[in-house]
Amino acid sequence: MSRDRLIEQLQSIVGEQSVLYKPDDLVAYECDGLTIYKKRPRAVVFPANAEQVAAVVKLLNREKQPFIPRGAGTGLSGGAIPINGEVLISLVKMKRLLEVDYRNRTAVVEPGYVNLRLTKAIQHEGYYYAPDPSSGMSCTIGGNVGENAGGPHCLKYGVTSNHVLGMEMVTPNGEMVTVGGMVPDMPGYDLTGLLVGSEGTMGIATKIFVRILKKPQGVKTVLALYDSVDDASQTVSAIIANGIIPGALEMMDTLAIEGVEKGTYVVGYPKDLAAVLIIELDGLTAGMEETANEIVEICKGYNVREVRVAQNEQERGLWWSNRKTAFGAMGNLSPDYLVQDGVIPRSRLPEVLSRIAEISRDSGLRIANVFHAGDGNLHPLILFDADKPGDTELAVKVGSQVLQVCADVGGSITGEHGVGIEKQNDMTKIFTQEELDAQVAIMRVFNPDNLCNPDKLFPKPSRCAEVKLVGAHAH
Amino acid sequence: MSRDRLIEQLQSIVGEQSVLYKPDDLVAYECDGLTIYKKRPRAVVFPANAEQVAAVVKLLNREKQPFIPRGAGTGLSGGAIPINGEVLISLVKMKRLLEVDYRNRTAVVEPGYVNLRLTKAIQHEGYYYAPDPSSGMSCTIGGNVGENAGGPHCLKYGVTSNHVLGMEMVTPNGEMVTVGGMVPDMPGYDLTGLLVGSEGTMGIATKIFVRILKKPQGVKTVLALYDSVDDASQTVSAIIANGIIPGALEMMDTLAIEGVEKGTYVVGYPKDLAAVLIIELDGLTAGMEETANEIVEICKGYNVREVRVAQNEQERGLWWSNRKTAFGAMGNLSPDYLVQDGVIPRSRLPEVLSRIAEISRDSGLRIANVFHAGDGNLHPLILFDADKPGDTELAVKVGSQVLQVCADVGGSITGEHGVGIEKQNDMTKIFTQEELDAQVAIMRVFNPDNLCNPDKLFPKPSRCAEVKLVGAHAH
Numbered sequence: 001m002s003r004d005r006l007i008e009q010l011q012s013i014v015g016e017q018s019v020l021y022k023p024d025d026l027v028a029y030e031c032d033g034l035t036i037y038k039k040r041p042r043a044v045v046f047p048a049n050a051e052q053v054a055a056v057v058k059l060l061n062r063e064k065q066p067f068i069p070r071g072a073g074t075g076l077s078g079g080a081i082p083i084n085g086e087v088l089i090s091l092v093k094m095k096r097l098l099e100v101d102y103r104n105r106t107a108v109v110e111p112g113y114v115n116l117r118l119t120k121a122i123q124h125e126g127y128y129y130a131p132d133p134s135s136g137m138s139c140t141i142g143g144n145v146g147e148n149a150g151g152p153h154c155l156k157y158g159v160t161s162n163h164v165l166g167m168e169m170v171t172p173n174g175e176m177v178t179v180g181g182m183v184p185d186m187p188g189y190d191l192t193g194l195l196v197g198s199e200g201t202m203g204i205a206t207k208i209f210v211r212i213l214k215k216p217q218g219v220k221t222v223l224a225l226y227d228s229v230d231d232a233s234q235t236v237s238a239i240i241a242n243g244i245i246p247g248a249l250e251m252m253d254t255l256a257i258e259g260v261e262k263g264t265y266v267v268g269y270p271k272d273l274a275a276v277l278i279i280e281l282d283g284l285t286a287g288m289e290e291t292a293n294e295i296v297e298i299c300k301g302y303n304v305r306e307v308r309v310a311q312n313e314q315e316r317g318l319w320w321s322n323r324k325t326a327f328g329a330m331g332n333l334s335p336d337y338l339v340q341d342g343v344i345p346r347s348r349l350p351e352v353l354s355r356i357a358e359i360s361r362d363s364g365l366r367i368a369n370v371f372h373a374g375d376g377n378l379h380p381l382i383l384f385d386a387d388k389p390g391d392t393e394l395a396v397k398v399g400s401q402v403l404q405v406c407a408d409v410g411g412s413i414t415g416e417h418g419v420g421i422e423k424q425n426d427m428t429k430i431f432t433q434e435e436l437d438a439q440v441a442i443m444r445v446f447n448p449d450n451l452c453n454p455d456k457l458f459p460k461p462s463r464c465a466e467v468k469l470v471g472a473h474a475h
Numbered sequence: 476m477s478r479d480r481l482i483e484q485l486q487s488i489v490g491e492q493s494v495l496y497k498p499d500d501l502v503a504y505e506c507d508g509l510t511i512y513k514k515r516p517r518a519v520v521f522p523a524n525a526e527q528v529a530a531v532v533k534l535l536n537r538e539k540q541p542f543i544p545r546g547a548g549t550g551l552s553g554g555a556i557p558i559n560g561e562v563l564i565s566l567v568k569m570k571r572l573l574e575v576d577y578r579n580r581t582a583v584v585e586p587g588y589v590n591l592r593l594t595k596a597i598q599h600e601g602y603y604y605a606p607d608p609s610s611g612m613s614c615t616i617g618g619n620v621g622e623n624a625g626g627p628h629c630l631k632y633g634v635t636s637n638h639v640l641g642m643e644m645v646t647p648n649g650e651m652v653t654v655g656g657m658v659p660d661m662p663g664y665d666l667t668g669l670l671v672g673s674e675g676t677m678g679i680a681t682k683i684f685v686r687i688l689k690k691p692q693g694v695k696t697v698l699a700l701y702d703s704v705d706d707a708s709q710t711v712s713a714i715i716a717n718g719i720i721p722g723a724l725e726m727m728d729t730l731a732i733e734g735v736e737k738g739t740y741v742v743g744y745p746k747d748l749a750a751v752l753i754i755e756l757d758g759l760t761a762g763m764e765e766t767a768n769e770i771v772e773i774c775k776g777y778n779v780r781e782v783r784v785a786q787n788e789q790e791r792g793l794w795w796s797n798r799k800t801a802f803g804a805m806g807n808l809s810p811d812y813l814v815q816d817g818v819i820p821r822s823r824l825p826e827v828l829s830r831i832a833e834i835s836r837d838s839g840l841r842i843a844n845v846f847h848a849g850d851g852n853l854h855p856l857i858l859f860d861a862d863k864p865g866d867t868e869l870a871v872k873v874g875s876q877v878l879q880v881c882a883d884v885g886g887s888i889t890g891e892h893g894v895g896i897e898k899q900n901d902m903t904k905i906f907t908q909e910e911l912d913a914q915v916a917i918m919r920v921f922n923p924d925n926l927c928n929p930d931k932l933f934p935k936p937s938r939c940a941e942v943k944l945v946g947a948h949a950h
Binding site for chain 2: 101102103104105106126148150158159161162171175177178179181182183184185186187188189190191193194196197198214215216217237240241242243244284285286287288289290291294343344345346347375376377410411412413414415416418419423427430431432434435436438439441442443445446457458
């Protein structure tokens with residue numbers, strides 16, 4: 001079918017205004033949050049409801065035209081990049097909050113509904129939605145489902161898969177099915193759990209049933225400044241070993257601090273700090289003061305330079321805004337940066353950090369480190385200059401070396417950003433061929449013709465030659 | 476292959492003493508915790524390690540002989556009943572605790588390791604394993620993985636799937652693979668989540684990587700006695716709505732109370748009670764007193780007759796022993812009973828209870844109710860007399876009617892006991908044919924020849940004629 005004919009057919013399903021196909025209109029859709037690879041999609045289509053999604057998918061099946069579901073395009077591993085010139089199915093028009101049931105603590109949203117809007121819509125009743133990726137202001141819950149998104153507060157509350165009860169979805173061949181339900185325990189295989197985090201390779205969620213939580217009665221935030229990353233790491237282990245599970249337990253190292261302090265939200269950290277910890281308690285107010293004091297004592301036991309409890313919401317908000325803009329703040333230090341996303345057993349943190357420092361020295365690229373320290377999820381930020389020949393490739397190589405370190409200590413190559421195209425060749429670091437084959441076989445159950453986000457997630461003998469490794473400025 | 480030849484070959488793998496095949500030796504293996512169906516297995520084999528499991532499975536594949544993994548046989552939905560005369564692969568000899576890593580809070584166990592032994596082995600260091608099925612003294616962690624077992628404390632801590640990080644397993648065709656790992660975030664599809672709760676249809680776990688938790692600093696247990704089940708239900712909702720997540724929140728109704736009070740652990744509940752709630756807080760001791768007082772006030776707001784806080788560990792222990800023996804205590808009221816296992820949205824509890832009461836009236840069978848009330852997981856206990864013609868069939872029918880009520884309010888037909896053979900025909904109450912087909916297709920990826928626990932979990936047009944519906948006394 002000619003391009004024009006396909007576009008006409010798509011238009012007949014979703015309306016003329018809801019299909020982009022002119023080259024100029026497609027530029028913004030050449031990549032997602034991983035900006036170092038770009039490819040133009042064949043078209044972008046914006047269905048308004050599940051029936052339109054199903055009709056579009058059926059049409060694309062008939063035409064053997066591959067396609068990719070897309071949320072806000074904030075993903076960091078390139079899962080929504082049309083490396084084969086796919087048709088992008090954007091879910092941003094399906095952005096309604098369909099139902100809230102406060103008594104049973106559930107809500108139903110469309111996939112294009114923005115993460116943070118849910119909390120905003122229910123907070124007047126004292127509820128919130130727990131997964132809190134730093135991109136919460138723009139990322140969609142459908143995208144969160146695709147990537148099994150996390151966030152600082154996932155230490156205590158779990159990642160997206162812990163908050164999704166079920167979904168209505170369109171399968172890769174265009175059938176509408178429902179998996180899971182409004183209660184957590186459904187018989188048979190846990191297909192909901194399988195689909196969450198499947199990175200758009202198993203279908204397109206059209207309604208998502210989520211858990212909502214009662215807002216904690218109180219919050220207490222402790223800030224601890226260290227002269228040594230080791231001391232900060234030991235503090236993290238000691239807090240958890242004392243039976244305290246903070247809502248969040250974040251760490252930034254000296255280079256990350258330098259970046260954020262040049263940004264919009266300046267805390268005023270001393271210039272010579274080695275590490276800062278943000279330790280946030282939440283829950284019932286009774287006893288929280290005592291627990292905060294206990295944390296302060298633990299920090300003191302590990303040579304903290306300074307430790308203080310937020311005195312008001314404004315102070316707390318500043319600490320968090322500063323932390324949450326850490327990725328973007330790398331722009332203050334370097335023209336480009338690459339975010340990595342590894343997971344390690346918590347106790348191996350000091351050793352892993354010193355190996356990352358070695359990799360940085362050997363490569364000549366600076367690496368800032370931001371962590372969800374409580375759950376061992378590292379975000380090394382590799383600074384580079386895309387205008388310098390070879391630097392982008394070097395950054396990609398260094399990222400892969402960092403992941404090898406994580407794999408070597410029994411960790412994982414992604415905590416919350418997914419595999420996408422960025423890490424597909426790193427999958428062999430932790431899986432055998434048989435294990436990968438089993439995963440592909442399961443994917444094929446849903447996606448037999450491999451039209452739904454093909455050539456992602458799994459290693460390829462050689463990456464598609466058409467994909468251009470471009471030096472683009474990351475934001 | 477003749478029976479003898481197969482037995483010889485099995486013996487050559489695991490040793491002569493580790494194969495049972497004489498009819499008398501097989502009687503104990505004709506059923507599991509669901510005692511109303513029985514069938515003799517072809518043999519029971521007891522491998523001592525993963526290599527033996529793999530060799531046994533490969534042999535059985537060559538012989539096209541179906542087989543079933545079996546733990547302690549405490550399952551309540553008949554998942555380990557050899558309805559086709561399968562070979563049972565008992566994992567009870569693989570019962571070692573292989574590794575404990577306190578700093579990273581993980582442990583590695585063999586599948587035959589008994590649930591409660593893990594907590595006993597690590598409690599001197601202040602740790603425990605959270606999933607606490609009432610059969611914890613005898614059930615195995617491998618069996619817990621198969622059924623995705625729960626327990627009273629799963630309200631706060633989650634069911635087995637929340638505590639299993641990964642496993643080494645033998646696939647249904649005899650290959651050894653590893654899924655998941657020692658950290659919670661692994662890329663690709665969540666195969667661990669898929670395998671947990673797959674009821675022995677996707678392979679045999681040979682090593683299980685689990686999370687262990689720090690023992691809560693303190694525990695406070697509140698007992699509340701009610702003249703009305705509605706008031707007790709309202710209390711449950713109100714506690715959760717106040718942002719309190721107890722470690723456990725259990726309810727028993729009047730008939731259940733009558734049963735347990737005739738048992739070994741007598742609390743001395745008044746004879747005319749409508750319901751009792753056990754509300755247990757755990758966590759940091761700071762503030763726990765205040766929260767317990769808050770709960771007491773909530774109970775008073777819903778016409779509680781009497782409410783008290785356990786004064787010591789002995790009193791608390793008695794309340795729990797009384798509650799945990801509720802199933803078995805039905806033997807004090809009736810020659811036989813059938814445990815059901817439904818899940819409903821918490822807010823629908825009063826309505827569901829009154830519909831269960833109607834079903835009881837209409838059928839003439841008494842139904843006692845025990846609930847994990849906090850998470851809406853009901854265990855109606857249907858009392859019957861297997862010696863009375865037709866009574867067993869009636870109990871099965873009543874069980875199915877109760878599940879229909881759960882499905883009608885948007886709930887589920889199993890919270891923690893699994894589908895097995897008991898509920899395979901109830902699956903159509905909540906799944907369409909397409910949804911069931913998708914599940915079967917995934918099962919076939921792992922289990923292409925359908926030799927591994929065949930004819931369970933999914934509805935069958937007609938149940939295998941050889942299975943005898945027998946009236947056996949449940950324990």
